[in-house]
Amino acid sequence: MTPGLLGGIALAGALVLSLLGLALAVLAHTLRDGRYLEAARRTSLLSLVAAATSFGALEWAILTDDFSVAYVANHSASVNPLWVKLVTPWAALEGSILLWALLQTLYTWLVSLRVGRSLDFWRAPSALATLFLVQVFFFAVMVFVAHPFDRVPNPPAEGLGTNPLLQNHWMMAVHPVLMYLGFVGLSVPFAYAVAAMLARRYQSWIHETRWWTLVAWGFLTAAIFTGKWWSYEILGWGGYWAWDPVENASLIPWLLATAFLHTAQVQERKGLFKGWNFAFITLAFAATVFGTFLTRSGVIQSVHAFASGPVGAWFLAFLLGVLALGLGLLARVFGDIREAGEVRWKSREGALLAGALFFGTFAFVVVVGTLWPLVVELLSGAKVSVGAPFFNQVSAPLGVFMLLLMGIGPLLPWRQAREEVLKNLAAMLTALGVGMLIGLGLGLSLGVSLAIGLFAYNLTAVVLMVAQGVKERSRALGIPPSQALLDLAASHRRRFGSHIVHLGVALAALSIAFSQTYRYTEQKTLQIGEVWQTRGLEVRLLGLTAREEANRFAALAPIQVRATSRDGWGADGRYETRLNFYPQMSSPLATPVVRYTLYNDYYFVLMQFDQERGQWATLKIIVTPMVLWLWVAGALIVLGTVYILWPSGARLPNRQAVPSASD
Amino acid sequence: MLRFWPVWVLLLGGLLFWGLQRPDPEVLGSVRVGRPAPTFSLPVLAPYRDRFGPELGVGETLEKPVFLNIWASWCIPCRTEAPLLESFYRRYQDQVLVLGVNVQDREEEALKFIAQYGLSFPSVYDARGRIGIEYGYTGVPETFIISKERKVLARHIGELSESKLQEYLQQVRP
Numbered sequence: 088m089t090p091g092l093l094g095g096i097a098l099a100g101a102l103v104l105s106l107l108g109l110a111l112a113v114l115a116h117t118l119r120d121g122r123y124l125e126a127a128r129r130t131s132l133l134s135l136v137a138a139a140t141s142f143g144a145l146e147w148a149i150l151t152d153d154f155s156v157a158y159v160a161n162h163s164a165s166v167n168p169l170w171v172k173l174v175t176p177w178a179a180l181e182g183s184i185l186l187w188a189l190l191q192t193l194y195t196w197l198v199s200l201r202v203g204r205s206l207d208f209w210r211a212p213s214a215l216a217t218l219f220l221v222q223v224f225f226f227a228v229m230v231f232v233a234h235p236f237d238r239v240p241n242p243p244a245e246g247l248g249t250n251p252l253l254q255n256h257w258m259m260a261v262h263p264v265l266m267y268l269g270f271v272g273l274s275v276p277f278a279y280a281v282a283a284m285l286a287r288r289y290q291s292w293i294h295e296t297r298w299w300t301l302v303a304w305g306f307l308t309a310a311i312f313t314g315k316w317w318s319y320e321i322l323g324w325g326g327y328w329a330w331d332p333v334e335n336a337s338l339i340p341w342l343l344a345t346a347f348l349h350t351a352q353v354q355e356r357k358g359l360f361k362g363w364n365f366a367f368i369t370l371a372f373a374a375t376v377f378g379t380f381l382t383r384s385g386v387i388q389s390v391h392a393f394a395s396g397p398v399g400a401w402f403l404a405f406l407l408g409v410l411a412l413g414l415g416l417l418a419r420v421f422g423d424i425r426e427a428g429e430v431r432w433k434s435r436e437g438a439l440l441a442g443a444l445f446f447g448t449f450a451f452v453v454v455v456g457t458l459w460p461l462v463v464e465l466l467s468g469a470k471v472s473v474g475a476p477f478f479n480q481v482s483a484p485l486g487v488f489m490l491l492l493m494g495i496g497p498l499l500p501w502r503q504a505r506e507e508v509l510k511n512l513a514a515m516l517t518a519l520g521v522g523m524l525i526g527l528g529l530g531l532s533l534g535v536s537l538a539i540g541l542f543a544y545n546l547t548a549v550v551l552m553v554a555q556g557v558k559e560r561s562r563a564l565g566i567p568p569s570q571a572l573l574d575l576a577a578s579h580r581r582r583f584g585s586h587i588v589h590l591g592v593a594l595a596a597l598s599i600a601f602s603q604t605y606r607y608t609e610q611k612t613l614q615i616g617e618v619w620q621t622r623g624l625e626v627r628l629l630g631l632t633a634r635e636e637a638n639r640f641a642a643l644a645p646i647q648v649r650a651t652s653r654d655g656w657g658a659d660g661r662y663e664t665r666l667n668f669y670p671q672m673s674s675p676l677a678t679p680v681v682r683y684t685l686y687n688d689y690y691f692v693l694m695q696f697d698q699e700r701g702q703w704a705t706l707k708i709i710v711t712p713m714v715l716w717l718w719v720a721g722a723l724i725v726l727g728t729v730y731i732l733w734p735s736g737a738r739l740p741n742r743q744a745v746p747s748a749s750d
Numbered sequence: 751m752l753r754f755w756p757v758w759v760l761l762l763g764g765l766l767f768w769g770l771q772r773p774d775p776e777v778l779g780s781v782r783v784g785r786p787a788p789t790f791s792l793p794v795l796a797p798y799r800d801r802f803g804p805e806l807g808v809g810e811t812l813e814k815p816v817f818l819n820i821w822a823s824w825c826i827p828c829r830t831e832a833p834l835l836e837s838f839y840r841r842y843q844d845q846v847l848v849l850g851v852n853v854q855d856r857e858e859e860a861l862k863f864i865a866q867y868g869l870s871f872p873s874v875y876d877a878r879g880r881i882g883i884e885y886g887y888t889g890v891p892e893t894f895i896i897s898k899e900r901k902v903l904a905r906h907i908g909e910l911s912e913s914k915l916q917e918y919l920q921q922v923r924p
Binding site: 324406407414417458469 | 762
């Protein structure tokens with residue numbers, strides 16, 4: 088048995104099992120027979136095993152340098168370090184689809200465990216059928232157009248190697264997996280929505296769907312932040328977000344899922360916004376497919392694009408199918424779910440809807456901006472590109488609006504605003520004003536001062552909310568405030584978790600405002616031993632050396648840095664800037680060295696060096712304030728999500744749970 | 751809105767399907783290669799006005815071959831390309847004109863970029879995307895190699911390299 092053979096058989100088996108599961112689930116749905124449902128449930132575990140076997144076979148082939156498998160010959164090399172080999176399955180098209188399909192079977196299996204518990208017999212068959220349908224699509228793509236185990240008739244002695252950009256940083260092991268967990272995770276809410284619309288049961292799906300969406304959302308958030316950090320660490324331009332079409336593709340489902348997480352709370356409590364919820368979930372899942380289509384079809388140029396192949400048309404058909412299924416069902420049931428009451432804007436539900444509409448609008452703008460070049464080319468034949476300036480311009484005002492809403496929304500009571508809200512709002516607006524004035528007083532720009540004010544405003548909002556709850560509880564029960572705080576934090580996870588997430592978002596906004604406004608870049612060619620005085624820093628080029636490594640060749644330029652003023656605070660030290668040369672690439676890959684501090688990040692890049700005599704090197708320095716806080720903010724958001732999701736015996740969503748009194 | 755969902759889905763599908771049918775710009779040469787370069791004249795960015803006058807572009811007749819480089823300050827590969835083009839220009843400015851066209855950008859950002867990399871070759875500012883329509887570039891950076899006879903000899907999509915620049919230089923040499 089060779090890895091290629093095992094993988095191919097397992098892959099075909101997974102396709103057959105997915106088809107079988109689909110057929111069984113459809114039978115269970117139409118015949119209303121529990122035996123078919125039970126069989127479909129068991130099939131999901133078998134398809135997971137088949138997919139895992141196939142994935143394991145690919146790892147096996149890569150680890151044993153089996154170059155008779157085309158994927159291994161094209162994307163791996165025997166000299167690659169072990170960790171690079173372990174992550175090579177998702178370094179190219181076919182393998183990444185295999186990982187995707189594997190995670191899909193995992194989610195389907197997890198959902199199958201919910202059958203008979205939270206997933207009732209009216210909805211379970213169609214939910215499973217939807218998930219099996221998605222599985223069928225991915226396995227069919229692999230079996231028919233992008234087979235990961237295609238054979239090479241005359242295997243080469245050595246493979247072509249992995250894309251250097253992907254083996255230059257360990258983040259390759261983390262970011263793509265998180266992204267897929269988030270993308271694939273959104274298929275579950277979609278399946279629940281489809282099932283709810285088919286069964287015409289519009290309320291019971293929402294509680295658990297919110298839970299699943301939060302899981303996927305947490306992974307997506309983590310993926311977006313780790314992606315930012317990765318590009319910051321290796322791309323060498325000192326930025327973390329370039330509004331590249333594929334970055335946008337990860338942002339669109341995130342925005343739509345965020346919108347759903349907000350409106351879903353209203354449906355849980357008040358039964359409102361059913362139509363919005365179905366629409367947001369359908370669009371969020373469709374957006375993940377749209378993103379996949381963009382990366383794998385070559386329709387829009389991007390740094391992330393995989394080599395384009397015939398899979399584009401398949402993904403397009405799948406995208407249209409998902410949209411047609413979700414929107415078609417929604418149009419069918421729309422008469423049933425018309426809102427009974429009117430929404431009062433000055434209430435919690437009003438703020439939540441406004442927030443969701445904001446996220447929806449933002450997503451729409453990003454979609455339009457991403458597709459605009461294509462529209463223009465279709466209509467006029469001209470090639471244009473929509474770049475960062477457009478997106479930055481539209482996202483800044485939207486961001487300010489969001490931060491304002493985020494502070495006040497959770498303070499508003501359900502139904503109707505009360506008097507004390509005005510008092511709270513006054514305190515928050517004071518914080519906003521004071522923050523802005525402090526910023527302006529320090530000579531910071533208007534935008535950054537506004538960001539400081541908005542951070543203070545949101546911080547005040549959270550402190551007020553927590554303090555009021557603690558005060559009431561400690562007075563009512565006669566316990567010390569610290570005890571009351573601990574009690575509340577333990578019993579109101581959703582509420583406290585969302586506070587943490589909101590604080591993280593506000594901190595991220597602050598960090599983005601600072602780092603985008605006050606980035607400082609300088610470049611200079613230095614002779615060995617020469618000292619370069621630049622803003623707050625003294626940089627000495629110590630030498631130039633070369634180093635041979637297994638999969639690459641590196642040129643190293645060690646530097647000694649000393650801070651000469653406050654602008655260079657924390658930069659002192661010896662750093663080794665390097666250029667990596669990979670045999671697969673004509674030009675070298677710079678690996679920046681970053682010195683993180685709580686204040687500035689110091690980013691040193693070796694740009695060029697004297698290749699003939701080793702006398703000089705061109706260095707670039709990028710100093711950006713507050714970037715570290717962006718990663719802290721990302722960690723906070725993910726922590727807050729985990730805090731909400733953390734199982735606490737009593738609150739397991741085993742049943743259609745009673746909405747807790749707190750939120 | 752929702753009632754017309756098939757229309758929306760079909761519109762999106764049509765657009766993306768059409769996008770799929772387009773020839774890959776990196777595989778097929780531009781329609782412009784081998785044909786006369788479109789003429790244009792655009793405002794010169796401030797740092798170069800003393801030396802090159804208020805407007806610059808591709809005229810009916812050329813003094814030298816032109817390397818027309820389309821860039822933007824927000825574009826990542828342009829940042830690695832800039833020092834390369836600069837050193838190339840310094841060496842060969844008596845033989846070719848490197849002409850930057852700043853597109854889809856804010857002027858102050860463009861000026862910052864120029865100052866940061868100390869670019870001495872001139873750049874013009876194309877606020878309205880005229881170049882985009884005439885030359886049909888697909889993104890930034892992109893470079894059109896134009897002979898002294900105003901013929902487009904090559905089109906380079908993406909970042910240039912030292913060896914590519916040398917190759918193009920050989921092509922435009924008389």
